Amino acid sequence: MKKIPKILLRKVILFTLFIFFINSCINNSENSDKTKMEKNKISINKENFGKYDGKNVYLYTLTNSNGLIAKITNYGAIVTSLIVPDKQGNFDDIVLGYDNLEDYIKDSPYFGAIVGRYGNRIAKGKFILDDKEYTLAVNNGNNHLHGGIKGFDKVVWDAEEIDNKEGVGLKLKYISKDGEEGYPGNLEVTVTYTLTNNNELKISYEAVTDKPTPVNITHHSYFNLAGAGKEDILNHELMIDADKYTVVDKELIPTAELRDVKDTPMDFTSPESIGSRIAAVEGGYDHNYVLNNNGKFAKVVEVIEPQSGRLMEVYTSEPGIQFYSGNFLDGSNIGKNGKKYNKYYGFCLETQHFPDSPNQPSFPSTILKPGEKYGYTTVYKFLL
Numbered sequence: 001m002k003k004i005p006k007i008l009l010r011k012v013i014l015f016t017l018f019i020f021f022i023n024s025c026i027n028n029s030e031n032s033d034k035t036k037m038e039k040n041k042i043s044i045n046k047e048n049f050g051k052y053d054g055k056n057v058y059l060y061t062l063t064n065s066n067g068l069i070a071k072i073t074n075y076g077a078i079v080t081s082l083i084v085p086d087k088q089g090n091f092d093d094i095v096l097g098y099d100n101l102e103d104y105i106k107d108s109p110y111f112g113a114i115v116g117r118y119g120n121r122i123a124k125g126k127f128i129l130d131d132k133e134y135t136l137a138v139n140n141g142n143n144h145l146h147g148g149i150k151g152f153d154k155v156v157w158d159a160e161e162i163d164n165k166e167g168v169g170l171k172l173k174y175i176s177k178d179g180e181e182g183y184p185g186n187l188e189v190t191v192t193y194t195l196t197n198n199n200e201l202k203i204s205y206e207a208v209t210d211k212p213t214p215v216n217i218t219h220h221s222y223f224n225l226a227g228a229g230k231e232d233i234l235n236h237e238l239m240i241d242a243d244k245y246t247v248v249d250k251e252l253i254p255t256a257e258l259r260d261v262k263d264t265p266m267d268f269t270s271p272e273s274i275g276s277r278i279a280a281v282e283g284g285y286d287h288n289y290v291l292n293n294n295g296k297f298a299k300v301v302e303v304i305e306p307q308s309g310r311l312m313e314v315y316t317s318e319p320g321i322q323f324y325s326g327n328f329l330d331g332s333n334i335g336k337n338g339k340k341y342n343k344y345y346g347f348c349l350e351t352q353h354f355p356d357s358p359n360q361p362s363f364p365s366t367i368l369k370p371g372e373k374y375g376y377t378t379v380y381k382f383l384l
């Protein structure tokens with residue numbers, strides 16, 4: 001047998017080593033891409049968002065196993081972005097908001113915020129509790145709205161990151177002092193947001209007090225399932241499982257009447273587009289629906305945007321939901337990416353007790369007493 005020349009053998013060995021090296025480089029870069037992808041999934045990222053009241057404000061980016069993203073700041077416990085896919089798998093931000101803290105501080109119609117101590121209105125900012133009259137801050141005409149001048153949407157919350165089997169989240173705490181905005185009692189509030197791997201934004205509300213006080217905390221995201229700032233929400237098809245709503249006067253204060261929705265433009269018991277009858281509702285939709293859930297945690301809303309195919313369900317045990325069709329948006333709020341938010345560009349679905357309950361003996365009570373625990377959960381679930 002002929003001997004292979006040494007020089008050729010060396011070349012073959014070098015060539016094999018070279019091929020081996022190239023291969024391992026390709027594999028490595030594939031692996032690092034994979035880790036990057038995995039890192040993009042199920043994660044919490046914290047960045048500085050500014051300062052307010054001498055406290056640090058952060059922006060937390062939560063990503064679930066399917067790539068859905070919720071951005072939340074501890075200023076006002078605000079959800080600044082909620083990025084979910086459409087039927088083609090294209091991700092888009094479906095809540096209204098701002099790019100920076102300064103804009104939230106300057107002027108925000110409660111974009112994405114936690115609202116309290118009392119969501120919605122208390123007539124004339126007054127109520128009587130245990131024979132004593134309390135006077136609250138008046139910030140909406142003659143009335144008290146969404147907790148007053150400096151409600152829970154305008155304070156800095158303490159935040160703790162959560163990472164468990166269910167998903168990733170943020171536990172936010174705030175102590176509302178006795179006398180704040182006129183309310184009695186020190187109220188310790190905890191709001192926990194979880195972005196679950198089941199594509200839900202789950203919000204759990206808890207509170208305890210040291211004096212009897214009204215409590216009605218809710219969430220104020222303006223949704224637009226077509227994508228924030230693209231167009232109005234009038235083509236969304238909405239179902240609300242409610243046979244009645246609370247009738248309001250000109251100042252949006254309940255008259256105590258619960259009226260049937262049947263055969264009126266208020267009826268969403270079967271899916272209807274938001275825009276089909278809105279012209280017949282003075283001022284647009286801004287009403288508390290009396291839910292058919294009998295106080296049990298249940299699906300109470302389904303809303304679909306036909307073009308994108310995005311579908312959102314709302315679950316709660318609360319007795320009411322405020323359906324607000326963004327009637328007061330007027331294009332003066334320039335939102336994320338310079339987009340203008342015109343009238344009807346977003347809708348809110350605020351799970352709650354009924355407005356003005358402290359003055360309405362026929363409504364379910366909103367008074368929390370020392371030793372009791374306030375608590376409920378609302379889920380906004382995204383499907384295709």
Ligand code: BGC
Nearest residue numbers: 109110252286322324328350
């Ligand atoms: C209320 C509206 C109010 C809006 C503020 C809604 O929850 O129902 O009446 O104008 O919040 O942005």
